Amino acid sequence: DSGVTQTPKHLITATGQRVTLRCSPRSGDLSVYWYQQSLDQGLQFLIQYYNGEERAKGNILERFSAQQFPDLHSELNLSSLELGDSALYFCASSPDRVFGNTIYFGEGSWLTVV
Protein backbone atom coordinates (compact mmCIF):
# COMPACT_ATOMS: atom_id res chain seq x y z
CA ASP A 1 0.00 0.00 0.00
CA SER A 2 1.62 3.23 -1.21
CA GLY A 3 -0.56 5.47 0.95
CA VAL A 4 -2.03 7.22 -2.09
CA THR A 5 -5.78 6.70 -2.32
CA GLN A 6 -7.78 7.00 -5.49
CA THR A 7 -11.52 6.80 -6.03
CA PRO A 8 -13.41 5.40 -7.78
CA LYS A 9 -11.46 2.27 -8.70
CA HIS A 10 -13.65 1.55 -11.68
CA LEU A 11 -15.98 3.77 -13.66
CA ILE A 12 -18.06 3.16 -16.77
CA THR A 13 -19.67 6.10 -18.47
CA ALA A 14 -21.04 7.14 -21.83
CA THR A 15 -19.47 9.36 -24.45
CA GLY A 16 -20.12 13.04 -23.89
CA GLN A 17 -20.37 12.67 -20.14
CA ARG A 18 -18.25 14.20 -17.41
CA VAL A 19 -16.50 12.41 -14.55
CA THR A 20 -14.38 13.39 -11.58
CA LEU A 21 -11.54 11.29 -10.24
CA ARG A 22 -10.35 11.87 -6.73
CA CYS A 23 -6.95 11.43 -5.12
CA SER A 24 -5.71 11.67 -1.57
CA PRO A 25 -1.92 11.88 -1.42
CA ARG A 26 0.29 10.24 1.18
CA SER A 27 0.23 11.98 4.50
CA GLY A 28 2.57 14.97 4.35
CA ASP A 29 3.11 14.89 0.60
CA LEU A 30 2.59 18.28 -1.03
CA SER A 31 2.94 17.30 -4.68
CA VAL A 32 0.29 15.48 -6.63
CA TYR A 33 0.71 14.17 -10.16
CA TRP A 34 -1.85 12.81 -12.60
CA TYR A 35 -0.99 10.28 -15.28
CA GLN A 36 -2.95 8.55 -18.00
CA GLN A 37 -2.12 5.06 -19.19
CA SER A 38 -4.02 3.59 -22.11
CA LEU A 39 -4.01 -0.15 -22.73
CA ASP A 40 -0.48 -1.43 -23.33
CA GLN A 41 0.81 2.14 -23.48
CA GLY A 42 3.32 4.04 -21.42
CA LEU A 43 2.58 6.55 -18.72
CA GLN A 44 1.49 9.92 -20.04
CA PHE A 45 2.03 12.80 -17.65
CA LEU A 46 -0.99 15.06 -17.42
CA ILE A 47 -0.44 17.64 -14.71
CA GLN A 48 1.27 18.32 -11.38
CA TYR A 49 0.17 20.37 -8.39
CA TYR A 50 2.32 21.47 -5.50
CA ASN A 51 0.68 22.73 -2.33
CA GLY A 52 -2.41 23.86 -4.18
CA GLU A 53 -0.72 25.46 -7.16
CA GLU A 54 -0.29 24.08 -10.65
CA ARG A 55 3.42 23.38 -11.21
CA ALA A 56 3.68 21.62 -14.53
CA LYS A 57 1.48 20.61 -17.40
CA GLY A 58 1.98 17.68 -19.67
CA ASN A 59 -0.17 16.33 -22.44
CA ILE A 60 -3.45 17.27 -20.82
CA LEU A 61 -6.38 17.90 -23.12
CA GLU A 62 -8.41 21.07 -22.82
CA ARG A 63 -11.41 18.90 -21.94
CA PHE A 64 -9.54 17.82 -18.81
CA SER A 65 -8.84 19.94 -15.76
CA ALA A 66 -7.55 19.38 -12.29
CA GLN A 67 -7.13 21.12 -8.97
CA GLN A 68 -5.59 20.57 -5.60
CA PHE A 69 -7.54 21.64 -2.54
CA PRO A 70 -6.29 23.16 0.74
CA ASP A 71 -6.36 19.73 2.39
CA LEU A 72 -4.04 18.61 -0.47
CA HIS A 73 -6.43 16.16 -2.05
CA SER A 74 -6.79 16.53 -5.78
CA GLU A 75 -9.45 15.99 -8.39
CA LEU A 76 -9.14 15.34 -12.09
CA ASN A 77 -12.17 16.37 -14.13
CA LEU A 78 -12.71 14.76 -17.51
CA SER A 79 -15.47 16.21 -19.68
CA SER A 80 -17.02 15.58 -23.09
CA LEU A 81 -15.67 12.09 -22.82
CA GLU A 82 -14.65 10.19 -25.92
CA LEU A 83 -14.02 6.50 -26.45
CA GLY A 84 -10.29 7.22 -26.62
CA ASP A 85 -10.33 8.55 -23.07
CA SER A 86 -10.77 5.01 -21.79
CA ALA A 87 -7.65 4.39 -19.75
CA LEU A 88 -6.18 3.84 -16.33
CA TYR A 89 -5.68 7.15 -14.57
CA PHE A 90 -3.02 7.23 -11.88
CA CYS A 91 -2.47 9.76 -9.19
CA ALA A 92 0.93 9.93 -7.55
CA SER A 93 2.38 11.99 -4.75
CA SER A 94 5.77 13.04 -3.43
CA PRO A 95 6.93 15.03 -0.41
CA ASP A 96 7.82 18.20 -2.26
CA ARG A 97 8.74 19.56 -5.63
CA VAL A 98 12.45 19.18 -5.20
CA PHE A 99 13.71 16.43 -7.42
CA GLY A 100 15.14 13.34 -5.87
CA ASN A 101 12.06 12.41 -3.93
CA THR A 102 10.46 9.20 -5.06
CA ILE A 103 6.91 9.49 -6.25
CA TYR A 104 4.39 6.94 -5.07
CA PHE A 105 1.44 5.86 -7.14
CA GLY A 106 -2.12 5.13 -6.19
CA GLU A 107 -3.82 2.01 -7.52
CA GLY A 108 -5.46 3.95 -10.29
CA SER A 109 -8.96 4.60 -11.54
CA TRP A 110 -10.09 2.50 -14.47
CA LEU A 111 -12.25 4.60 -16.78
CA THR A 112 -14.24 2.94 -19.52
CA VAL A 113 -16.12 5.16 -21.94
CA VAL A 114 -18.81 3.37 -23.91
Place this chain on the structure above:
Amino acid sequence: GQNIDQPTEMTATEGAIVQINCTYQTSGFNGLFWYQQHAGEAPTFLSYNVLDGLEEKGRFSSFLSRSKGYSYLLLKELQMKDSASYLCALGGSNYQLIWGAGTKLIIKP
Protein backbone atom coordinates in the same frame (compact mmCIF):
# COMPACT_ATOMS: atom_id res chain seq x y z
CA GLY B 1 14.90 17.12 -25.53
CA GLN B 2 14.96 13.91 -23.56
CA ASN B 3 14.48 10.68 -25.51
CA ILE B 4 14.45 7.43 -23.60
CA ASP B 5 14.82 4.06 -25.27
CA GLN B 6 14.11 0.68 -23.76
CA PRO B 7 13.55 -2.67 -25.45
CA THR B 8 9.87 -3.33 -25.88
CA GLU B 9 9.91 -6.90 -24.64
CA MET B 10 12.36 -9.41 -23.20
CA THR B 11 12.06 -13.05 -22.25
CA ALA B 12 14.09 -14.84 -19.59
CA THR B 13 14.04 -18.10 -17.68
CA GLU B 14 13.14 -18.58 -14.06
CA GLY B 15 16.27 -18.61 -11.91
CA ALA B 16 18.37 -16.81 -14.50
CA ILE B 17 19.70 -13.24 -14.70
CA VAL B 18 18.38 -10.55 -17.02
CA GLN B 19 19.64 -7.05 -17.81
CA ILE B 20 17.20 -4.42 -19.03
CA ASN B 21 18.87 -1.48 -20.71
CA CYS B 22 17.77 2.12 -20.86
CA THR B 23 19.50 4.65 -23.07
CA TYR B 24 18.71 8.30 -23.24
CA GLN B 25 19.64 11.52 -24.97
CA THR B 26 19.30 14.57 -22.80
CA SER B 27 21.03 17.82 -22.07
CA GLY B 28 20.79 17.25 -18.37
CA PHE B 29 18.83 15.41 -15.73
CA ASN B 30 18.77 15.03 -11.99
CA GLY B 31 18.72 11.27 -11.64
CA LEU B 32 17.32 8.09 -13.05
CA PHE B 33 14.53 5.95 -11.63
CA TRP B 34 13.44 2.39 -12.26
CA TYR B 35 9.88 1.31 -11.54
CA GLN B 36 8.15 -2.04 -11.81
CA GLN B 37 4.58 -2.28 -13.06
CA HIS B 38 2.48 -5.42 -13.11
CA ALA B 39 -0.32 -5.39 -15.66
CA GLY B 40 -3.23 -3.28 -14.49
CA GLU B 41 -1.45 -2.22 -11.33
CA ALA B 42 0.36 0.88 -10.14
CA PRO B 43 4.06 1.36 -10.83
CA THR B 44 6.17 0.69 -7.77
CA PHE B 45 9.56 2.22 -7.05
CA LEU B 46 12.59 -0.02 -7.47
CA SER B 47 15.68 2.17 -7.52
CA TYR B 48 17.14 5.63 -7.99
CA ASN B 49 20.60 6.50 -9.32
CA VAL B 50 21.92 10.02 -9.16
CA LEU B 51 25.64 9.22 -9.34
CA ASP B 52 27.43 6.93 -11.76
CA GLY B 53 27.80 3.40 -10.57
CA LEU B 54 25.89 0.46 -9.28
CA GLU B 55 23.13 0.52 -6.67
CA GLU B 56 22.28 -2.90 -5.27
CA LYS B 57 19.05 -3.84 -3.55
CA GLY B 58 18.65 -7.52 -2.95
CA ARG B 59 18.01 -9.32 -6.22
CA PHE B 60 17.77 -6.04 -8.12
CA SER B 61 20.64 -3.72 -9.07
CA SER B 62 20.66 -0.58 -11.14
CA PHE B 63 23.59 1.00 -12.92
CA LEU B 64 24.06 4.47 -14.33
CA SER B 65 26.70 5.97 -16.63
CA ARG B 66 25.98 9.61 -17.33
CA SER B 67 28.84 9.94 -19.81
CA LYS B 68 27.45 7.08 -21.88
CA GLY B 69 23.79 8.02 -21.51
CA TYR B 70 23.06 4.56 -20.27
CA SER B 71 21.46 2.72 -17.42
CA TYR B 72 20.50 -0.85 -16.78
CA LEU B 73 18.42 -2.79 -14.33
CA LEU B 74 19.80 -6.19 -13.40
CA LEU B 75 17.48 -8.82 -12.01
CA LYS B 76 19.00 -11.95 -10.49
CA GLU B 77 17.49 -15.28 -9.51
CA LEU B 78 14.42 -14.53 -11.55
CA GLN B 79 11.07 -15.53 -10.16
CA MET B 80 7.78 -15.89 -11.99
CA LYS B 81 6.45 -12.90 -10.07
CA ASP B 82 9.10 -10.74 -11.75
CA SER B 83 7.05 -10.90 -14.94
CA ALA B 84 6.09 -7.26 -15.32
CA SER B 85 6.94 -4.09 -17.17
CA TYR B 86 10.01 -2.19 -16.07
CA LEU B 87 9.96 1.54 -16.55
CA CYS B 88 12.99 3.79 -16.79
CA ALA B 89 12.41 7.46 -15.94
CA LEU B 90 14.62 10.53 -15.96
CA GLY B 91 14.29 13.45 -13.62
CA GLY B 92 13.77 16.53 -15.76
CA SER B 93 14.85 20.07 -15.05
CA ASN B 94 11.31 21.10 -14.16
CA TYR B 95 10.93 18.50 -11.42
CA GLN B 96 9.17 16.14 -13.78
CA LEU B 97 9.85 12.52 -14.51
CA ILE B 98 10.24 11.68 -18.18
CA TRP B 99 9.13 8.10 -18.66
CA GLY B 100 10.34 5.48 -21.06
CA ALA B 101 7.71 3.29 -22.69
CA GLY B 102 8.75 0.36 -20.51
CA THR B 103 10.13 -3.10 -21.11
CA LYS B 104 7.76 -6.02 -20.76
CA LEU B 105 9.65 -8.88 -19.13
CA ILE B 106 8.29 -12.38 -19.61
CA ILE B 107 9.62 -15.10 -17.31
CA LYS B 108 9.34 -18.69 -18.48
CA PRO B 109 9.65 -21.76 -16.26
